[in-house]
Amino acid sequence: MNLIRAIAAALLVLCTSSFGLAQAQERTAVRQGFTLPPNSGKTILLFRPTIRVGAQSTGGMFEPNADWTAQGREHMGVSLRQLQDRLGNRVIEASEPIGEQALLVAEHMALFAAVSSSVINYQFFVGNRLPTKKRDNRNDVFEWTLGPQVARLPGAADADYGLFIYTEDQYGSTGRKVLQAFAMLGGVGVQSGVHSGYAGLVDLKTGELLWLNADGKMGGDVRTPEGAEKRMRQLLEEFPGSSVQTAPAA
């Protein structure tokens, strides 16, 4: 049992994140053979996105900001629906589950997090890839799943696909920016702000992960409608069959 390894990785990050490297990291993959033609009239069930918007204090910690988060949630929701409308796909928001169904949804959210982090850690990025996943990369294979029991999720019967979204934004505070300036003088890179996110599309009949986009350095100020739209564009970049234009770099 080697779960501890995931923690080791996380701990290493704790050492590097505050003085991390401001390097773009983005990767998208689509399951082989999956296409979603524009205007196919498919229904996408949107699970409650995890959206966190706040400031980064001088020490590098996250300070949540309710107004920003509320703005971000609203703006990104609007952008998401607009972009999806343009694809001809219908986005319905999952209703708030209760009781045993709430536990089932929570368990699937946790499973999706485990699958996504496995993809990101072991197939997407250089450094710690699994040999079998490297081979998959060479052969254009992207095979991950949550399992067919996703069909039992509340709302799944009335939809084709499930969309999971996670974004986190920490805007550098003034103190942080000052620290950043000082650190530059000393030749140490301090990142001001964190803007990361992922979006994943899951087939609600088979559980297969059809598409995953992960980005460790996203653009767009989600506190504004324009910025939120840019963020949503980035999150949905290369969405299968999409005509959503690639957003310019941050």
Added chain:
Amino acid sequence: MLKSLLKPVLLISAAAALTAPAALSANDLIKSGETVAVAKSTLSITPPRDWNKLSARPGKKAETWTLDGEQLNDISFYSDIAPGEPLLRERSKKRDPLPKLRSNSLLTDVPEFLEGTYRAHFGIAVFSLGASKPTKFLNEPAIQFTYEYVTPDELTRRGEAIAVLRSGKLFMITYDAPKLHFFERNIEDYRAVVASAKIA
């Protein structure tokens, strides 16, 4: 400090990309049909499909294989664990001691040994042992047992293990995976690995 698992992964990837892959030693491919010694011992496996061996070992006399990452399917081999030794590497011998194998340990004690180790090491509050039954492993009387627990990331996981005591030393192979889908999906792959086990 306590951020989501995902973001750290993204960040570490960014860091790793620039600081050269050597920062994390590579995971190895275990090829199907080839016989390999595991966990630095005379225990050998001839897997019928390809596996990945993680470079990080959970203990001095342990080794982990996975198909999709240890969060999704994890086979761990423990070999030659002697009386007085813990199953996994202890974070702190004094502050967070793990249960130790005893010279008087019986096969029937192994499930509780694993349970105590998991609870203490992974901070697991909900853990239950399932059925256990006698079987043969490495040509000797052995125990096979199952278990289920909730990890702190709120995922329910299931496990199956097979263990034998040879001259008081423990040899064990475990399989851990999320209860949702993954446990069932790869349980036969695990059993095939167990079936191929030999000891010199």
Added chain:
Amino acid sequence: MRPMVRLLAAVAAMATLGAANPEREFDLPTYTGAYQPQNVDERGMWMVDDESERLTRDSRLVIRDEALNNYVHSVLCRAVGNDRCGGVRIYILRVPVFNANMSPNGTMRVYSGLLLRMRNEAELASILGHEFAHFEMRHSLDEFRRKRSTSDLLAWTAVLGTLAATYGGGSTQSYGDFRISVYGALFRFSRDQEREADILGFSYMAEAKYRPSAASEVWRSAMNEADATSTGRALRGQRYDKTAFFATHPTNLERADYLSALANRVPGGEYEGRNAYQAALAPWLDQFLEDQIKLNDFAGTEYLITRLGAEEWTAPLLLARAELYRLRANPRDLPNAVEFYRQALTLNPDLPTAYRGMGLSLMRMDRKSEATPSLSRYLELKPDALDADMIRSLVAPQ
């Protein structure tokens, strides 16, 4: 400067509670209702807290047994009064750690490890009341404001870290040090805040007619247990921070002393509620004991079981103690385990687990002929036990 200011504030607070007039020292202040967030920072904090409650609500660790939940809620209501307890949501978490806390949006988390350690309702009421007092006095909010202005990274983490739990975040937070926190440890409080909460807590106890000295006894035993754990692990010094409660509630002997002193002055009642408490906990006692035993903290657990047993050695307590000894299994532990199993069976001859444990202990001591009858009895009482096949293989002639 700040500590001084805080101290003065604390003194002022004590004065307003009637310290100048001993007769009225523990009169309850009028309850002003739950505080609502006022500005951007506070709304941010509440929002994260709401999200955290959402995660807690859907957690597999939550014990949903209605009877137990109703009982714990009724104790809080009896302790702090119906006008105060109304809006509180209590979540009982199956986590074998001595901890409880309350966050600003009115969520109270009570850990199973806390319930296991309480001997009666008065002790539970003292802890719930203490946590509610922090809530009523908005201490977490003060801490939040204060810590924002410091650069103490760790302190800051303690304030927001667990609040900010998100999916996939659980694993990183609790592997570090499970004892400090899984869901809890939301806030660290200053010594002055603790004192304020203690005084208000005693006021609740007085009003509710609970026996006030229960509060100081709980604190003292918690410290003794932490000492036992340290001694058992041959650690130097008193590592109270290993107990979750002390990680968030800095304390020391002086505190236990002033609690005793306060308890003597409180015009409380004598209600202890031992029977009511034990009845409510009974369906869960075996499970909570098992969770504790398997923490691999022999000395701390031995202290805890002995403390509970000091009032009355019941069969479940003797059985738990026997299991504790059997699981450590030093050569000298096994004869002790057998003796405790025997005592448990004297009180209740229908305990399959006791026959199993006694048989396995004897087997490990190479006393197979004595072990066999015990194990056979186990199989008679529980022929469908999950490990029946395995135990049968021990009993069968080889």
